[in-house]
Amino acid sequence: MILVVLENQRGNIHAFSQEAVVAGQQLSEKLGLDLSILCLGENASSLKEQASGYKATNLILAEHDLINSYSADGYSKTLSQVISELSPKYVLMGHSYMVRDFLPRVSAKLNIPFISDIIAVDYDSDSPTFSRQVFNAKLATKVKADAETVLLSFQSAAFSSDDIESGGLDNQSDFSVTLDSSDIKSESEAEFQESASGVDLTTAELIVSVGRGIDSQDNLPLVESLASAMGAELASSRPVVDMGWLPPYRQIGSSGQAVSPKLYLSVGISGAIQHVVGMKGSKTIMAINKDEEAPIFEIADYAVIGDLMEIVPKLTEEIEKNK
Amino acid sequence: MKIAVLTKAIPSYESSIRIDSSERWIDESVVNFVVNESDSYALEEALQIKEQLNDDSEVVIVIMGSESNTSKVLKDGLAKGADRGIFIKNDISETDPLSIAKIFSEHIKEESFDLILSGLQSDDLGSGQTGVLIGELLNMSTATLGIETKMEDGKIKVKRELESGWFQWITLPFPASISIQSGINEPRYPSLKGIMGAKRKEVKSLDARLINDSKQKFVQLFVPKTEKVTEKIEGDVDSIVSRMVDILKNTLKVI
Numbered sequence: 001m002i003l004v005v006l007e008n009q010r011g012n013i014h015a016f017s018q019e020a021v022v023a024g025q026q027l028s029e030k031l032g033l034d035l036s037i038l039c040l041g042e043n044a045s046s047l048k049e050q051a052s053g054y055k056a057t058n059l060i061l062a063e064h065d066l067i068n069s070y071s072a073d074g075y076s077k078t079l080s081q082v083i084s085e086l087s088p089k090y091v092l093m094g095h096s097y098m099v100r101d102f103l104p105r106v107s108a109k110l111n112i113p114f115i116s117d118i119i120a121v122d123y124d125s126d127s128p129t130f131s132r133q134v135f136n137a138k139l140a141t142k143v144k145a146d147a148e149t150v151l152l153s154f155q156s157a158a159f160s161s162d163d164i165e166s167g168g169l170d171n172q173s174d175f176s177v178t179l180d181s182s183d184i185k186s187e188s189e190a191e192f193q194e195s196a197s198g199v200d201l202t203t204a205e206l207i208v209s210v211g212r213g214i215d216s217q218d219n220l221p222l223v224e225s226l227a228s229a230m231g232a233e234l235a236s237s238r239p240v241v242d243m244g245w246l247p248p249y250r251q252i253g254s255s256g257q258a259v260s261p262k263l264y265l266s267v268g269i270s271g272a273i274q275h276v277v278g279m280k281g282s283k284t285i286m287a288i289n290k291d292e293e294a295p296i297f298e299i300a301d302y303a304v305i306g307d308l309m310e311i312v313p314k315l316t317e318e319i320e321k322n323k
Numbered sequence: 324m325k326i327a328v329l330t331k332a333i334p335s336y337e338s339s340i341r342i343d344s345s346e347r348w349i350d351e352s353v354v355n356f357v358v359n360e361s362d363s364y365a366l367e368e369a370l371q372i373k374e375q376l377n378d379d380s381e382v383v384i385v386i387m388g389s390e391s392n393t394s395k396v397l398k399d400g401l402a403k404g405a406d407r408g409i410f411i412k413n414d415i416s417e418t419d420p421l422s423i424a425k426i427f428s429e430h431i432k433e434e435s436f437d438l439i440l441s442g443l444q445s446d447d448l449g450s451g452q453t454g455v456l457i458g459e460l461l462n463m464s465t466a467t468l469g470i471e472t473k474m475e476d477g478k479i480k481v482k483r484e485l486e487s488g489w490f491q492w493i494t495l496p497f498p499a500s501i502s503i504q505s506g507i508n509e510p511r512y513p514s515l516k517g518i519m520g521a522k523r524k525e526v527k528s529l530d531a532r533l534i535n536d537s538k539q540k541f542v543q544l545f546v547p548k549t550e551k552v553t554e555k556i557e558g559d560v561d562s563i564v565s566r567m568v569d570i571l572k573n574t575l576k577v578i
Binding site for chain 2: 107142147189190206238249255262297300311314322
């Protein structure tokens, strides 16, 4: 059996979980194993409703009062129980912050391997191999695991949620979770945002994103004018937010938002892996950077090599003229 | 309070990374090893906790690897203010996160640390699992991506970074293992006095008791290929901008 575990993201199936469903459907087909989808804990019955159109063999609901809100203690214990009872060959999730927080606990509890942050699956030998990035994405490695059950998490955009196969389910079942209040050692408070915003970068068609190369907050208006001339949303990489030049809700990357606009125009962003995971799903990437070897150029469709201080104002002017 | 800081020596960002003849590891002879970035924030956080408590608390650096790769990183941590070090000597580059965590746990369990801090992930293997695995193996409470910590009523409160600009406070009882996000504080530089004093600090050297039960293995390292065809746009500003406008207007039709 292949088991995909869905994660709740503010009432919906997490985007990374949808991608994990695609990975699960493909693994299930290639290996000839049944596919089960598990909705556990927070908002589980709503997730189950939302997943009911997915093509899968079984949809499993695991609820308990003690996991109505997430905790690493509660989730790791619950998922360990499910795995012990169902013995899936592979357990798949998206490589989200929540998965990093609790899935290693399951690995240690059950003494099974967890291959994290996978970017690709290959089927060219007797068992699948999983590729991961290593050494700051300068290299990648193929990984093989040898165990009854293997835990897998997938980097965002390793699969596309557009490829989810629908077709409904053969079966639905409830899993009975055994938890005691003494199992939950931590106390979690309500989640909060530092600053509220009306900006939803995830639905933006055009994004102009600014990085450390802007050098000073005083230069930000240059990029803001460009974004406004293009009718694009303004975004940034982490250093710009860390320096307080833009609010956190503008941040793209592993600690910010993941976006896939029609055009992502990056300005002075070098392309560290933490940023790239948040924008590599963009349809077209145009990058301006003065360093010809900036890693951002490896994923760019258009590599603009030059000084942003000269290019950006001129570009804004020309776009205004073309309107 | 006994605080352990799990520290890793990794190839510096500027080092040239070449695959060795086994195709399962890199040629370490051409690599300069430095402290893993987020681990240096974990050490600073530990030192600040100790300073706030202002009691007989101690901060212990725990590091695993070969002597040549790790000695400078360990010395630097002691010079910054850690009280002592535990060096787990291991010349084999283990890549299975669970085996790594078991080796650590095996060697530190008798220390009964109240708090283990580690960087959220290593910039070489990048699995991001070690701190959490050790927490589970040693029956500790765990949290990840800490960006602020506070002591409160004999427990530790951690502000966790969630996705998309959300945060959450979580309170953990001791013993606890917490991974630390980069940027949480400003890591100090070693003082001259610290550098001199580091030589007299205790370092316990242990030979790693290996697990020989790797659950996952690297089968082949490779250089990622970009499938994208990238058009380079360079030259004088006018020709760059005119090509960009052409693409935006005629190819992408976004202006």
